[in-house]
Amino acid sequence: MENRKNIAAAAIGGGLMFAAGAFFTVGYYLHPPAGATQTAESNPNGLNIPTIDEMCKTVGATPATMDDCRNDENQAGEFVIAWMGFNGFLTNGVIDPAQIQYAAELAYDATPPDQDPDAEPNIDPATGQPVEETFGSPAEIAMFCLSNSVDWLQMHDCISRYDPSTRFTGQ
Numbered sequence: 001m002e003n004r005k006n007i008a009a010a011a012i013g014g015g016l017m018f019a020a021g022a023f024f025t026v027g028y029y030l031h032p033p034a035g036a037t038q039t040a041e042s043n044p045n046g047l048n049i050p051t052i053d054e055m056c057k058t059v060g061a062t063p064a065t066m067d068d069c070r071n072d073e074n075q076a077g078e079f080v081i082a083w084m085g086f087n088g089f090l091t092n093g094v095i096d097p098a099q100i101q102y103a104a105e106l107a108y109d110a111t112p113p114d115q116d117p118d119a120e121p122n123i124d125p126a127t128g129q130p131v132e133e134t135f136g137s138p139a140e141i142a143m144f145c146l147s148n149s150v151d152w153l154q155m156h157d158c159i160s161r162y163d164p165s166t167r168f169t170g171q
Helices: 002-030 052-058 066-086 097-109 138-147 152-162
Strands: none
Touching (some): 052 066, 066 152, 097 138
16 A cells, blocks of 8 residues: 555656646746847857858859858858867857867967877868878867958868878878
8 A cells, every 4th residue: 555655646647747847847838038039149158150051152142152152161160160069168058268278278278299290280171181280189179260261161261281190090
């Protein structure tokens, strides 16, 4: 008899918790809090990222090439956001320059590992030539690429050029 009471209480409690969770989840998606709808385009940290259409117009996309440009920018943007997230540079779903700066300062303060004199140079995948810049951390790469890119494609290419770990070598 006592076992049945516990089972009934657990079932009722679980059902109520499920109902409450569903209520708040549906309520959140129908009426999200003011800050929850914030996008990368309106980052309060001062990083102003243009829309994909603005990026395409900046690089000279015509109405005939706009769909291809949007597709390319979206794919490059997914790569950049994934890389930023992997390296801990996203806060609340947006690129956080303060977090990048903090990580760069930590990397700068750390003792760099000894460089292997026999190591192969970092080769630019686009040109096949050694890159002209070297960076000690992903944060330094992020700061450099953010300051030298006007769209997701340029950001993607910059990250790929300076971070060899992003390249698939087939090994």
